[in-house]
Amino acid sequence: MNNNQIKLSFPVKEQTILVRDAIKQFGISKKALTSIKFEGGKILVNEEEKTVRHLLQFGDVVTIIFPLEKKSEGLIAEKGMFPILFEDDHLLIISKEAGLSTIPSREHPNGTVANLIAGYLEEQGLSATVHIATRLDKDTSGIICIAKHRHAHHLLSEMQKSGELHRTYEAIVHGHVEANMFSINAPIGRRNGSIIERFVSAEGKDARTSVQVIRRFSMNGEALTHVRLKLHTGRTHQIRVHMQAVGYPLIGDDLYEGSRVLINRQALHAKELELEHPFTKEMIHIIAPYPDDMNDLLCE
Structure with missing residues (x-):
């Protein structure tokens, strides 16, 4: 296993259940499961590699090792500073300044949040696609939530659909x-x-x-x-x-x-982002200070 690969473990709480059904309960998408099976990931049960047809027993521990992600093709990694409001192995939450686009376009391939995040992940030695979960218009300032791997991105997307991610x-x-x-x-x-x-x-x-x-x-x-x-x-x-x-x-x-x-x-x-962390289940409440232009108007 490469040290940069994402590894998640889950205890089995059913009396008997197939690995493929347990994985679905864990919130892992079909697309992610396909990549695990065919792109270098592993499924372990009590530290032994198993297939999705393996029958689990109560108390077994299933460990999913996700394959290494490929860096975003065509995305130019750039160095730059940005305020980090929260970070762990799964999430990166930052504050964006006004005038900075979230993602590049054909006409403007660099100078965006995505370029800076690509550079930041590269500096950390992480091989990952840039997964931006909450985008902002170019001239809107404030909080942007980024997933550090595709499974975190999937879970954040599901939370957005169900109204569990509050902006x-x-x-x-x-x-x-x-x-x-x-x-x-x-x-x-x-x-x-x-x-x-x-x-x-x-x-x-x-x-x-x-x-x-x-x-x-x-x-x-x-x-x-x-x-x-x-x-x-x-x-x-x-x-x-x-x-x-x-x-x-x-x-x-x-x-x-x-x-x-x-x-x-x-x-x-x-201004604010509130969510239950998709992995630790802790409540996260982030507040981004006003930028100078709005602060000057509000403090008059």
Whole structure:
């Protein structure tokens, strides 16, 4: 076994069960099982290698050794600094600055979070694909959660689907929001003729956002509101589109009717992340400090 291979062990709590059924209960996907069988992984029962057809007994210990991952093809590894908010063998949670894209594109193959993470993993001697579980728009600051291996990524994706991964954002919007707390349930689709812009559309995908007012204030004679937002779905530009739709666009968000007089990007920050660690089962609650541009507005 290579020291960089991920190794997980599970006690068997059934009286009798096949290895393949136990592995399914452990949350390991069919794709991962295929890679374990054919790409250099192993299945051990009480430290002896077995097949998926082996019959387990209560108290047996199943150990899964995942194959080494290949580095992301075409992804340029770059060195750079970023605030690390949490890290262990499975997860890396960082704070992203505004103006930094999460993943590269054909036109911009470097200078992104993914490039920096690839460089960071390389420095640690880890052979792994970059698995970004929670993405942010280029001009949104705050928390990004990265899985250090494909199984962790699979479990985080399942947690997102079931609503067990809780993300809280904060924003500054135009106007004094009337209700102290409300929900927006409005489907979002891509605007015709644009590869970027979204809008509320009956033909769009389900999108739900909860909004809570933190503070109403004014600056330079303009009414503003500091709001807390929780995502119940993960559509592109969801918060920006929903707040525009209810008449309170984010300041700085000129794509969705916001003014850039007070800030030169959408005033949106991924402030908190809460989840049960998929392996240790400990509760993790991460808070990312405001960046300077939003902090200057909120402390006025």
